[in-house]
Amino acid sequence: MGESVTHPKQNSSDPNRLVGFGRHMRQEPVRSHRYRWIALSCVGVFLFIVAVAGVNLLRLRTNVHTASLNIGEYASGSLSDGPLDILVIGSDTRAGNNAAYGSLEDANSGARSDVMMLVQVSQNRQDVSVISFPRDLIVDIPKCTSPITGMVYPAASGLQINESLNHGGPGCTVATISSLTGINIDHFMLVDFNAVKALSHVVGGVQVCVTQAIDDSYSGLKLPAGVSSVEGEQALAFLRSRHGYSDGSDTSRIAAQQSFLASLLRKVKSEGTLTNPTQLFNIAEAVTQNVTVDKGLTNPATLVNIGAMFASIDLSKVVFATVPNEPYLYDANKLQLAPSAEDLFERLREDRGLTDKSAPAPEQAPTEETQEPEQAAEEQVSLDYSALITVLNASGAEHREQDIEKVVASLGYSHITAEHSDTEYAASAVYYPAGYAGQAQQIAQKLGITVVEGSASYDAVTVVIGQDFTSGDVLSQKETSIAGDASGQTADQVKCQQSYEY
Template identity: 60%
Template sequence: MASHQDKGYAAAGRHMRQQPQRSHRFRWLALAVVASLVFVLGLGGFVFLRLQNNVQTAALNLGEKTAELENGALDILVIGSDTRAGANADYGDESDRQSAARSDVMMLVQVSKDRKRITSLSFPRDLMVDIPQCTDTETDTVYPATEDTQINESLSRGGPGCTVATISKITGVNIDHFMLVDFNAVKSLSQVVGGVQVCVTQEIDDSYSGLKLPAGISTVEGEQALSFLRSRHGFGDGSDTGRIQAQQGFMAALLRKVQAEGTLTNPGMLLNIAEAITQNVTVDEGLTNVRTLAGMGAVFGQVDLGKVVFATVPTEPYELDANKLQLSTEASTVFKKLRIDESLIEPAPEPEAASEEESAETPATEEIVYQTLIEVNVLNASGADNREEHIVKLVESLDYSAVSGSESDIEYAASSISYPYGFEAEAQQIAEKLGITAVAPSGVATAIEIIIGTDFAEGDVLGQSATEIAGGATGQTADQVTCQQSFSY
């Protein structure tokens, strides 16, 4: 996206004009952007006017508007553009800058009517959808509707208003506002807050995004934060899904930091954040209203982190190209909940108790005879206080009595179990109980050693969310500390 000194989507002045441009990837975080602007209540009209003059605006919806639903929720589409104009030119070559910009990140953020819940629903950029007819309000250019088109192409059809129209059509949700942000917003904001803590299970050396991180916990800011959010090859299976999960973990960590450090009560810090954001953002006219911004900021600063959900729309491989995605049937459940202002969080079902007959037939149990005599050590390297006490109780529930716990001085990214030769069945039984997959014998071990890493900082089973998300959507809540599955490309 263009800076305010350069042409691009955001032309000088109050409105945007489209120019062909391009980049690789950009993803961004609505929550902190909105939350930071609450400072206007305390700093008065002068500062607000100064910041308001920084902000570019554009038409909200370039297609047919979805019928408004009187549910009282506030719906904001956050868009990251892959353009490389102006200050973003360093992220591509000349061919990148001559290509039409596309939306690289799309998150529909809903604030509930009672302002006590926030849902952020991400749409993968390679999702195949029908894009409606869009009309560029600046040039009167009409872009005809198309079927089975990659969703990120919508931004090149007149600007963010076409992306709004596309996602509104898909979900049936009337979108109240949009925010379009660029690379510099990511760098500036991460620097202003002093960095964001992230966790990866393995060392990352991604030549595509430039991301280099050691295994475990790191604090990223500036260019490194941008690389973390851009990296596609460093996470999961190298698809957009893994990248989105990393973005969600980043956003959750940022929101936790903003709340924990009292950022929203520090006028000086808030002014710096607001300056960083407003110089690199384009919004619809309605979102420049001081009351709207202040009210939204208050919500993000006070909301229960357990009620902030980051989810990804349910998808499946596109039937004509397995490298792309299409909406799965479960997506309709998620969209319906948004339309009626209902939480996506569903309580996790209670595990079904195994019958006595089933328990008796469990092979691992049959092979284990000496549980009460085996020593089990639990090392808490997760960074979560007293985590070892909870894990000790879980292991003791398997009838192991010689179980002890301690805290590590350093944190480990991944949880693991090692065991002395001859005790594989016992180690596997414990691993199955805890959901730990990294299990290996050790020639020097005299006891079963359980290391609880940052990837298992909460819950009873590794990888199991404390809550389930409706419609089979994947994601997390803002209070969950996650460690991203990663690899070097």
């Protein structure tokens, strides 16, 4: 099990060749039916699988298992070349090697798709949209025929979307989401628990952030407040847990999965993993034995081109979004599509992308008009300005602790210690011991930091300057508007998950 790394203060190709491999909604012979679950919101696994093709195509083709792409009767949309659509599926089966993650009853209960993410790569290969579908979304499942047994599953209404996997296999989940969105799906991937653990080990851990400590006995997740690095069992637990996040819902877990994937993408981009043959070989070994894909996705030319594209993609153009939803009419504990979901689906069908990106507002010198309310607010606050303050530079940028020390001192604090951390952290935050919430909030507001948390692990108000705050006196909060008012983020955004002590 990977250990959490706590805060130091705490004890060839032409990408256009891709178009020749899209839009092939046909059935393929089944070679395997290993339907396994992945708690990782699987785009990260997808990214690595396709990237390894450049160094180990033969191994990839012999390791992976294949299944039919679409076993339903639904096919819509244009069959012409266009965006590349790949459905990434995970199942919650506890059978076989996954028996440790449930009881005997769980192992015998069959498979359901616990993670469903539709990945669309735009026709110009410049934008990636990743749409998550909550597992308790109530939908209509089309008629599906099992390619293994020949059993026909009649069309059904009012079922949870995750039941589709048990209607003949992943091809029925493909058919269900295709009918729901009006989008032809070119490929699918189904991956395993063990792929998550192995992958996280290979990349050396992934940084995650939670606002309060989590000790979730259900998933095994145990994290302190703030930024940690997770791998192995803890990486898996971070992606499986739902009890410690926000309201404990599946949509809260999806948000955590999206932040994990964004962090993973930032790491492999910054470290050049996708252009390192040795690393890609290790990833191939770790992951390819734990996937089932449609036959078309083993095509070497397709894989090489997708891998090359992800190596050069602009992270601000990778968008993670949760499909717009609302409480189900007949059961508030379930979900149904919100009317605005159609706007999101339409933009995907038309290859228009999901965001209206707005650049961070430029920093401006405060005017007298804006200074007065701020000064008035500070005068009304009764705080102990002799409180101990620590400014920790974990951004990787030189002299940031000294820059921020001056900003904090301008508020009137006189006991400030500026330190440099050898460990870099993605997200900035302010932590404080009991009795110093006021000081922490005031400093965070001055700096534009949104993560402010109390923690018994700190004996001083501690300002952690992360990689998201390498310049300026105020942390710019990038705004991204997603179609259909969907929640989500871009891969270049650093987010800390709202959590509670559990």
